[in-house]
Amino acid sequence: MLLELCIISILLLLYSIIWYKKNKDATLVRWPVVGEVPSIFKNAHRVHDWCVELANEVGCTVATKAFFFRIIYTCDFRNVEYIYKTNFPNFPKGKHYNDAFDMVAEGIFNAESEHWHAQRKLANLTFMSKEFRSLSAKVTQQLVQDSLFPLLDNAAHEQGHDGSILDFEDVFARFTFDSISTVLFGRNPRSLSSSTTSHHPLAEALDKATEVIFYRHVMPETWWKICRILKFGKEKEMFKPLKVIDEHMTNYIATKREEILKGGTVVQKHDVLGLYMTSKELEENKLIPKGDQFLKDSAMSFLFAGRDSTALTLSWFFWLMTENPREEAKILEELKLLYNTKLIMMSNNNNNNNNNKVIKKPSYYVFSYDTLKGLVYLHAAICEALRLYPPLPANHRSVDKDDTLPDGTRVKPGMMILISLYAMGRVEAVWGKDCLEYKPERWIDGESGKLSAVQLSKLFAFNVGPRNCIGREMAFTQLKVIIAAVIFNFHVEAVEGQVVLPKPSVTLHMQNGFKVRIKKRLNFN
Numbered sequence: 022m023l024l025e026l027c028i029i030s031i032l033l034l035l036y037s038i039i040w041y042k043k044n045k046d047a048t049l050v051r052w053p054v055v056g057e058v059p060s061i062f063k064n065a066h067r068v069h070d071w072c073v074e075l076a077n078e079v080g081c082t083v084a085t086k087a088f089f090f091r092i093i094y095t096c097d098f099r100n101v102e103y104i105y106k107t108n109f110p111n112f113p114k115g116k117h118y119n120d121a122f123d124m125v126a127e128g129i130f131n132a133e134s135e136h137w138h139a140q141r142k143l144a145n146l147t148f149m150s151k152e153f154r155s156l157s158a159k160v161t162q163q164l165v166q167d168s169l170f171p172l173l174d175n176a177a178h179e180q181g182h183d184g185s186i187l188d189f190e191d192v193f194a195r196f197t198f199d200s201i202s203t204v205l206f207g208r209n210p211r212s213l214s215s216s217t218t219s220h221h222p223l224a225e226a227l228d229k230a231t232e233v234i235f236y237r238h239v240m241p242e243t244w245w246k247i248c249r250i251l252k253f254g255k256e257k258e259m260f261k262p263l264k265v266i267d268e269h270m271t272n273y274i275a276t277k278r279e280e281i282l283k284g285g286t287v288v289q290k291h292d293v294l295g296l297y298m299t300s301k302e303l304e305e306n307k308l309i310p311k312g313d314q315f316l317k318d319s320a321m322s323f324l325f326a327g328r329d330s331t332a333l334t335l336s337w338f339f340w341l342m343t344e345n346p347r348e349e350a351k352i353l354e355e356l357k358l359l360y361n362t363k364l365i366m367m368s369n370n371n372n373n374n375n376n377n378k379v380i381k382k383p384s385y386y387v388f389s390y391d392t393l394k395g396l397v398y399l400h401a402a403i404c405e406a407l408r409l410y411p412p413l414p415a416n417h418r419s420v421d422k423d424d425t426l427p428d429g430t431r432v433k434p435g436m437m438i439l440i441s442l443y444a445m446g447r448v449e450a451v452w453g454k455d456c457l458e459y460k461p462e463r464w465i466d467g468e469s470g471k472l473s474a475v476q477l478s479k480l481f482a483f484n485v486g487p488r489n490c491i492g493r494e495m496a497f498t499q500l501k502v503i504i505a506a507v508i509f510n511f512h513v514e515a516v517e518g519q520v521v522l523p524k525p526s527v528t529l530h531m532q533n534g535f536k537v538r539i540k541k542r543l544n545f546n
């Protein structure tokens with residue numbers, strides 16, 4: 022009996038060794054009992070690129086099991102469109118999502134069903150208003166002129182010294198923190214000022230909170246919830262940022278209330294907090310929560326959604342420019358043409374007025390959003406950066422009722438559907454053999470020279486369907502104004518020797534930032 026047991030054990034051990042050797046290099050290994058958990062842990066540090074490998078080697082939809090928890094991973098365009106758009110009500114964000122983002126409990130980011138509908142209507146009224154759009158364009162231009170140009174000018178003058186190297190990821194994080202704070206609260210924290218090196222306490226608290234939220238996504242739910250109760254591990258680190266955030270929000274709301282009572286300036290009236298606090302829709306719609314907690318959660322939702330996403334798009338965009346000088350030259354060409362056309366028009370106006378005024382050439386030039394709106398190549402270049410580096414690389418949804426996805430995958434309540442927007446932008450079957458190359462031309466119709474509607478329908482970085490990004494217009498405004506201003510006035514060089522890679526986090530940060538040197542361009546001579 023003992024001998025038989027020994028033989029069976031040895032055979033089992035041999036089988037396990039052979040099985041392990043055969044599978045150890047596979048993209049996905051399905052272990053008995055623990056399912057794909059070891060593969061998930063093994064690839065956690067490079068989760069986004071692993072999602073691409075899964076798509077290209079295993080399939081665009083993969084059903085995985087982690088103990089008793091079922092996760093359906095997909096980057097199949099048909100499935101994602103079905104989940105976000107066609108059968109949107111059957112795929113709410115769900116309890117896992119809501120719990121992980123509990124710090125914006127009542128805000129739009131976490132609201133569901135009719136409560137979300139009511140908040141979306143309120144947010145649409147604000148974000149789509151002419152006043153808000155004009156404010157967001159004006160604020161961006163102003164910040165470029167007052168904060169970004171001096172910072173870049175300073176770095177350009179420091180050639181050969183320590184101050185000549187900037188971390189562009191940090192620069193854009195500061196820029197968007199200043200801009201979103203101005204459009205949300207009507208106050209500019211001036212974190213981009215060239216004399217400031219420390220981070221604003223609210224920005225620091227947001228960064229910390231985002232880090233903890235990422236851990237909540239990769240840890241089993243019960244584990245992080247126990248840690249929260251016991252104030253242990255990463256969860257312990259959440260208490261201080263939450264306090265800092267709450268103090269800032271309380272202060273901003275109280276100040277805004279006073280401003281409104283006194284009758285504020287245009288900016289103070291048209292910032293989001295001001296618009297919310299004076300909104301009839303908010304007052305009258307019974308489905309929208311009332312009181313300061315709702316204002317805090319809404320402001321936090323917008324801060325969360327709007328700050329990192331735009332900053333990271335800019336960081337990846339400029340990294341792509343340093344890697345693809347030919348494409349950068351095309352953007353510059355488009356901008357020079359626009360600038361010269363503007364100069365000719367101004368000069369014609371002057372001649373017609375016959376006042377013989379000499380046109381004063383500025384030292385640095387910032388294009389207004391209105392003039393940039395129609396530029397085809399610039400728009401295509403931004404879409405291409407968003408395809409390869411979507412700032413929100415992954416998203417998840419829950420399942421309300423039994424359903425079948427367009428590719429035939431059956432889904433049930435209790436399952437989580439994980440959508441990789443990062444992999445969607447890199448699927449060879451959709452984008453072709455050159456899917457990993459940066460080619461803005463793929464967004465332009467070869468015949469008409471205009472942006473291709475078919476290609477644009479494949480841009481999922483802002484999500485699609487009823488719950489798409491409400492800040493899309495604001496994001497494009499900021500991206501175009503900042504990119505045009507930097508490329509037209511400066512030459513950005515990547516510091517040699519650095520490796521730029523995505524970091525595993527909720528938003529697509531770079532692992533070690535992006536170090537650059539700045540040189541002035543001489544466009545005006």
Ligand code: HEM
Nearest residue numbers: 323326327330331334413482483484488490491492495496
């Ligand atoms: C390049 C910049 C941006 C990208 C790529 C982006 C992307 C996204 C994505 C993918 C979602 C869906 C999230 C989900 O379903 O869980 C989303 C939602 C949202 N975004 Fe953006 N976003 C950007 C900029 C902004 C800006 C500047 C704002 C302004 C505050 C903003 C506000 C929002 C809000 C409020 C939602 C939630 C909408 C809802 O649930 O109805 N976003 N965004």
